[in-house]
Amino acid sequence: MSAITTGRGPGSSSVTEAARNRHFGSLYSRNVRAVVARGLMATKSSNWMVMLSGFFEPVLYLISMGVGLGAIVGSVQGPGGGEISYAAYIAPALLAVSAMNGAVYDSTWNVFFKMNFAKLYQGMLYTSLGPLDVAMGEIFLALLRGLMYATGFTAVMGLMGLITTPWAILMIPAAVLIAFGFASFGMGITSYMKTFQQMDWINFVMLPMFLFSATFYPLSVYPQYIQWLIQAMPLWHGVELLRQISVGVFTPATAVHIGYYLVMIALGVLLTTGRLRKLFLK
Amino acid sequence: MTKKVELAKKAELTESTQAAGATAAPALRAHSPEVSAAKARKWGAFYYAEQVLRVMKGYGWTIVMYGVGQPVAYLFAMGVGLATLVDTNSTAAFGGVSYLVFIAPALLISAAVMTAANEFTFPVMDGFKWRRVYYGPHASPLTPEQIALGQIIAVTVRLLLQSAIYFGVVALFGASPSPWGWASILVATLAGLSFGLPLMAYAASIKEDKGQFAMVMRFIVMPLFLFSGTFFPLDTLPLAVRWIGWTSPIWHGTELGRVLSYGYEEPPLLTIAHLVFLLALCVVGWILTKRQFVKRMGG
Amino acid sequence: MAAHQSRPSSAGSPSAAGAPQYVITAENLTKRYGDVAAVDGISFSVPAGEAFGLLGPNGAGKSTTMKMIGGVSERTSGNLSIMGLDPDQNGPEVRAHLGVVPQQDNLDEELKVRDNLLVYGRYFGLPMSYLKPKADELLEFAQLTDKAKSKVDALSGGMKRRLTIARSLINEPRILLLDEPTTGLDPQARHILWDRLFRLKEQGVTLILTTHYMDEAEQLCDRLIVVDKGRIMAEGSPASLIREYSTREVLELRFGSERNATVGAELEGIGDRLETLPDRVLIYAHDGEAALEEVSARGLRPVTSLVRRSSLEDVFLRLTGRSLVD
């Protein structure tokens, strides 16, 4: 039978000793890498088809609404006043929606489940990891996934002939920006949630945002005060930002959209770090 | 109130047992095994349905909120918002009715099918694998068929309720001109079951959770929702994808719903074909489900 | 909230004098959940290398104490120092010294058995060159070598527990926290586990152990505290606690559920002390056999009778009037 070496034994103890004497913060151990590595390993050994399948949802919407409904709608006015096909009109919006959905799912339901049911974080937090390592690792993984989906979707747009300017490639980093905005907030909000019923509230907010944020038709159909309301919502800025990039038309509003997300990320990160103890240390 | 009733029952029982000559016997007695078995044979499915409905009541508030919120959001966004694009560009594409009237039955049917897709997957997995909730009643006089049927009855109740709420909202939008519109509540429930029952048989056959349901939602439910003539007439699509609609309970249900809610004109034979298609799927789904349940619970 | 020292004191290093080196010190440690005081002002110190137990029934506050030591639950008040550090201020640093076996296994179900060990080691910032051979060594230790590539899902309860313990050793901790390590295991699995824990103790690892099994506490602990409702009822080695709060032997008598309650008066005067429980009567005496003879001499005929050594169960009963396992 093997005896195992402990901290006092000979052999590898210098390695464990070194690991113990790294510099630590009170909520952070500068080891986000380990959380990311775990996430990648879990994806690899689970059904990666499931992960891949997430990419198809916006593509199906694009084909159905863009091709099917597009045949009836014809062309619409794009940013900058030019006429574009209905498919080209909704494609960037669908990308923004998909960035939002993915980021929100990963930072809310996923975190809630791993916290309360899989008890995954309990295990992690009994190591020298701090809650900030875990939060940053999870957000990084969500963004990595968002990056993959956005790249795939942009490629599909290219194949469908919906890309007319090299600027469109910038939709990929912009989609990641949108995802970051939602993910940083989502995790902070999850810290307030205690039951599944409360988690359902998230969907109550997401569905109208998806349907009303000028995704499928221009904002001008609404009366003025509803327009203002929607313009205050984050998704609308994401939709508009990607729509502008997709045709390479930039206005001062572009800066507002980007600024909106930068502020959202800053506030979201602030909220999430402020709530880390509530989220992870009960 | 109920406590009083309980006490009264107890008192009654005590009297009757004493009358039967028992001395200082405990007040409560279960009925005999023979009575239990007979009752279970007759009403077993309903007993289990009651349990499932009680569990559903735990999230009943969510069900109602979705039931009302979802139609309102979709009808506003699509039927009013998107309609401004659609109706101005092409008036004849929807057989002379407004876009709102055109999509209302489709949304109603789709909502029922999506609810069925949820209710016949995760809870079934929960029953056999996650929390194994089916094995509790299985140790009682209930049979596997009755457990399956009980689950189906409970979901049917939910589908009826949800569709009724949905239809109420549609009616308030003035999107169901025909006096027969209410019957689309039944069609929606039927469409939900015709999609849900075969899915239930599949769910009952899954031994290991590898995220199959996520795949079902993304590769089956979503395409069916998007390519079933929901947002535009099916013939607008190229033939390469039009067949999806023909195989889809959502399309068959939606066409029936359109006939009922605004007198959409199609050959009567086609109408009958829709109905037969939906019913046939239900029957096949039920037979497969029953077989799976019996097999899985060691019948 | 108590905010104090932030760098390690001398606690971890060899001492100059012969005074005991405490690796854990708790003073007036308290945790409230709303109105409930889960831990209500407990104090104790644990020297390096000791096997220290928290014995108490469900809800006594054992797990809550363990979570505070591990820095995953913030205390409401009082002081706590692990290796000279405050876990609320220096969570990652404190946990770098610990190995933790929580009450409920929280293995990573998405990873295979061996990967669980590797990934967990990464959380401590350990290099793969160290982790790979270490993981194999620990799998051997936990008798799970042939399960290395299995899914966690496929393991039995006992195997999962052993894997959790193996996982807690990946960073060669000097302090091991074990929260009810054998609850829910069958007797054979328990004995395997005890054997593994003994070996760790021999190697000088400090063990902090909670249990509501008195036999486990007696087998494994050098010293223990008896806790109930968040407070410490007694403290000492198992033998000294039994000596202090109980007699050498106990006579257990069963008279049937109706008689147990009423027979007390007729047993008056036999042994040192009498406890009447719903299902049996306990007579505490130095000599159990002699007490049993006296019972017979009084013409009493119990349905069953048993003479045994006093245990921590009796200590708990004496202290609280309740039994440990209900």
Ligand SMILES: Nc1ncnc2c1ncn2[C@@H]1O[C@H](COP(=O)(O)OP(=O)(O)O)[C@@H](O)[C@H]1O
């Ligand atoms: N997260 C929590 N929220 C509220 N009460 C809790 C929580 N955790 C534990 N408690 C309560 O604190 C008391 C002590 O629990 P615990 O430490 O788990 O006891 P033990 O481990 O000794 O069985 C119990 O009354 C329990 O209900």
Ligand SMILES: [Mg+2]
């Ligand atoms: Mg406990």
